[in-house]
Amino acid sequence: MAQAAETSPKRRGKAKEPPISRADLLKAYRDMLLIRRFEEKAGQLYGMGLIGGFCHLYIGQEAVVVGMQMCLKPGDQVITSYRDHGHMLATGMEARGVMAELTGRIGGYSKGKGGSMHMFSREKGFYGGHGIVGAQVSLGAGLAFANWYRENDNVAVTYFGEGASNQGQVFESLNLAALFKLPCIFVIENNKYGMGTSVERASASRDLSQNGAAWGIPGEQVNGMDVIAVREAGERAVAHCRAGKGPYLLEMKTYRYRGHSMSDPAKYRTREEVQKMRETSDCIETARKMLLEQLAVTEAELKVIDDEVKAIVQDSADFAQESPEPPESELWTDVLVEAK
């Protein structure tokens, strides 16, 4: 992409003009930090037995959703897999409702009936939270289909892992989206592993951004650890889709620091590999540095944000424990909509 080539040197050099405004990067920093702290807290509550089952943390990948969300407008839709807490917070869903769903309480977004992998908010344009690897990709094409059918200029952002990218229905969806010119942004979050299988062992493709090439879908590889790079690529994708030119594919090179879910012995990668990513590429540290060094933000200002985030997360954890379990009457509700 020509545009990418123009903007990236600016970022790398001692640019006079950073490629993002102070306010925007502060907001991104805050949103990424909220996800990080929220997920850490979720991990703790899991350790206490307050969260059960599967719980897939997003720690390490925060720049992807936060950067993408900065490109969206009301009415746009977001859909993803089970690794979904970050996506929900990024769309503006309440930390309380998310955490209370994790603990299986009535105050959760799904009244405790969905859990970590299944939350939704029509209001925020968040369509889940899906547990079957790859299924959300066809569903996301359907969200885009709805925009096309209604002839509005909204876009649907469909996130999936590099592991999911090998599923048959993903390719079916790429074809459908290209065929009908659906405003769908396919975002592959390539965190290098699908459970314990590295991408090299699962996919013959070395450049997943070209997985839509057969159907003429433009694709880019993006540094998914850099919220500014994500936003720039996101802007290009959104502009393409809003202009009615059909789908766009972004491969975000990212990394998850934690295990696949809570019970992951992590024998498929070395401790050093994880530590190195944390130390050299962490999205929050990178943003923090730029704020301090290039955008004249003070430590005191960041401290205010840190405290605000901490308070939100603690409040959500308190709420998630105080909110009662769903009443037994909830067993039988929401199986079917009662016809009017």
Add this chain to the structure above:
Amino acid sequence: MGAVILMPALSPTMTEGKLARWLKKEGDAVKSGDVIAEIETDKATMEVEAVDEGTITNILVPEGTEGVQVNSPIAELDGGAGGAAQTMHGIIDKNPRENEKMIAESGTKQRVEVSAPATPRAPEVQPERDWGPTQAITVREALRDAMAAEMRRDKDVFLIGEEVAQYQGAYKISQGLLDEFGPRRVMDMPITEHGFTGMAVGAAFTGLKPIVEFMTFNFSMQAIDQIINSAAKTLYMSGGQLGCQIVFRGPNGAASRVAAQHSQCYASWYAHCPGLKVVAPWSAADAKGLLRAAIRDPNPVIVLENEIMYGHTFDCPTDPDFILPIGRAKVERPGTDVTIVAFSIMVGMAMQAAEKLAEQGISAEVINLRSLRPLDTATIANSVRKTNRLVTLEEGWPYAGIGAEVAMQIMETCFDHLDAPPVRVHGLDIPMPYAANLEKLALPRLEQVVEAAKSVTYK
């Protein structure tokens, strides 16, 4: 500020574990992300990462200790919880014991029986409404008319499927719809059932009302994950937020001489699943009335049609508002000696059997189920209370089939009224053979129905 590090649960089933190894010792500084210990769970050896910063001042559980309970303190950071009760789990002002108690209580809580029907049943019997004048049309026309009427009524309704638009339908069900509604509302799909079904479900999440035609239901197996895991369950998983108004329709069951992969009844597959409704029309009126109801229903509805019935002609009400309620069976022929329950094409065979039985002095009541989920148990039970005998008839396999379900519901609701064990007539428990003679033997035959009715009436 001090903190206590508690033994974490590292898998959904873990209640205790072995503290295999400490990777830090007293006096070591730790920061978030550092691996501090290894724990053997019921599944694997796992690393425990620090979540807060501080110095380990006290190791409470030495390495090698087995059976360490989840949530018990294993070490202290910066002097422990002495001053501030902040644990590594980050719960302020909460006695860990209380938490343990909470967990213990929720862990051992007995499953509470909440009274609700084990299987969905429609409410009490209601008489069939008289819709006035009728006209003879084919089942094919009835289905087309139903879709056209609903598409005129609601611009959010659209039809997708293979060959539904330009070709006018592989079985010519969608004739004329492309002309009337245009290419945005009648869309040909590539042969990618999994993908386009998921796409339709996604569109339905936003409030659109897709009709998905499967060329035959055999190919819906490609998409069954989206039908069940996405369409049927999302309403529940979202606590009622995200429903899915969608119809999946197409020919189901045995066609003729197409062998095993193209002849199968999916009635019991779909009827098994909460979150779906399943209907199976027999006549043109069934087809029109049930499909209209399916399109208007705010839930995912499976409409199991039958290829062989498409060309059959029936009288169908001409009233433009004609519609049938989902969940109600129809007594197609009243009788007093035996109840024969059938659906889809088998209703015709049941009617023929009743004719034959009448010649032999046996009065059979024929019930056309119309809806398989919810099942109109009340109508069947009412009939059995009168006839005291039950025969079920279906093309599908017997094992966990619709007949098995109907028989069980009757046992549960009016066992005392049965004068004979119910009998199932069904397709043979084999993949469908191709050879004409074998195929005939694999499907229910009229004589079998007559025989079954005679056997339960001891005649």
